[in-house]
Amino acid sequence: xxxxxxxxxxxxxxxxxxxxxxxxxxxxxxxxxxxxxxxxxxxxxxxxxxxxxxxxxxxxxxxxxxxxxxxxxxxxxxxxxxxxxxxxxxxxxxxxxxxxxxxxxxxxxxxxxxxxxxxxxxxxxxxxxxxxxxxxxxxxxxxxxxxxxxxxxx
Amino acid sequence: xxxxxxxxxxxxxxxxxxxxxxxxxxxxxxxxxxxxxxxxxxxxxxxxxxxxxxxxxxxxxxxxxxxxxxxxxxxxxxxxxxxxxxxxxxxxxxxxxxxxxxxxxxxxxxxxxxxxxxxxxxxxxxxxxxxxxxxxxxxxxxxxxxxxxxxxxxxxxxxxxxxxxxxxxxxxxxxxxxxxxxxxxxxxxxxx
Numbered sequence: 632x633x634x635x636x637x638x639x640x641x642x643x644x645x646x647x648x649x650x651x652x653x654x655x656x657x658x659x660x661x662x663x664x665x666x667x668x669x670x671x672x673x674x675x676x677x678x679x680x681x682x683x684x685x686x687x688x689x690x691x692x693x694x695x696x697x698x699x700x701x702x703x704x705x706x707x708x709x710x711x712x713x714x715x716x717x718x719x720x721x722x723x724x725x726x727x728x729x730x731x732x733x734x735x736x737x738x739x740x741x742x743x744x745x746x747x748x749x750x751x752x753x754x755x756x757x758x759x760x761x762x763x764x765x766x767x768x769x770x771x772x773x774x775x776x777x778x779x780x781x782x783x784x785x
Numbered sequence: 786x787x788x789x790x791x792x793x794x795x796x797x798x799x800x801x802x803x804x805x806x807x808x809x810x811x812x813x814x815x816x817x818x819x820x821x822x823x824x825x826x827x828x829x830x831x832x833x834x835x836x837x838x839x840x841x842x843x844x845x846x847x848x849x850x851x852x853x854x855x856x857x858x859x860x861x862x863x864x865x866x867x868x869x870x871x872x873x874x875x876x877x878x879x880x881x882x883x884x885x886x887x888x889x890x891x892x893x894x895x896x897x898x899x900x901x902x903x904x905x906x907x908x909x910x911x912x913x914x915x916x917x918x919x920x921x922x923x924x925x926x927x928x929x930x931x932x933x934x935x936x937x938x939x940x941x942x943x944x945x946x947x948x949x950x951x952x953x954x955x956x957x958x959x960x961x962x963x964x965x966x967x968x969x970x971x972x973x974x975x976x977x
Contacts, residue, residue, distance in 0.1 A: 719958075
């Protein structure tokens with residue numbers, strides 16, 4: 632009474648269906664640069680203190696892109712910032728946009744570029760997955776899942 | 786050949802050890818001893834004498850600082866985690882908020898607790914903060930408020946280290962390698 636190949640077909644076909652749907656879904660944005668995001672993490676401080684978002688954005692495509700901002704349903708306000716250190720004094724500078732050339736990558740890392748995420752819309756805990764959308768000048772958007780980490784993680 | 790190289794390295798290491806040079810910036814005699822009158826995480830007025838008997842790391846910052854302050858505090862935490870247990874227990878970190886408008890004692894307590902029991906939050910009124918920052922030639926300032934009422938606070942990112950008598954010893958910067966910090970903090974813990 633083993634399963635016939637025919638009975639197994641729908642299950643095997645499922646991934647192909649998914650890929651087919653994905654192709655239909657993305658056909659409108661075929662010109663968009665395919666981006667990769669690595670090491671997305673959100674350093675969570677207690678209470679409603681602003682959190683910092685770090686990640687590596689890779690542009691393996693042949694198109695230059697411009698990152699213009701970010702948004703998250705878990706926060707009321709997300710800003711791109713850069714920490715600058717001048718004569719031993721640090722301050723944060725708002726960043727309007729970042730150019731990312733074809734084949735290049737940019738790192739949002741402690742002491743440099745970071746997302747500042749403010750005004751939580753829900754309570755967040757270390758270990759949570761948090762959705763963030765990146766916006767680009769060409770209208771492209773990229774969804775990223777950030778993992779909330781302890782502030783003692785560097 | 787290999788043995789010769791090892792011997793050469795070993796003697797270099799011994800020379801370094803013999804000199805007992807600090808690896809971060811030595812400020813012995815260049816900065817005054819630890820002194821202040823501030824408000825602690827419980828809202829009580831405290832002065833520096835209360836913290837003598839342990840080595841003290843002094844850092845100026847503010848809690849609405851998502852990047853630099855947690856990065857520096859996390860580095861100090863990582864460095865102390867690498868130390869021998871006995872030496873580690875000799876280290877306390879004083880986080881002085883230069884943003885008393887937003888950092889009340891309760892906010893400070895929750896904030897420093899996130900980094901561990903070694904971290905103690907302090908703040909004070911404008912006068913007390915100006916006196917302390919002037920004493921260590923540290924600057925801070927407030928940026929413009931945005932539409933959300935948020936504002937940036939510029940501040941010195943260096944950490945001042947004092948021995949258990951409150952004598953100034955080191956200036957530790959973000960650019961100092963972790964190994965240098967660990968070595969210096971272990972030496973500081975044994976410095977009386």
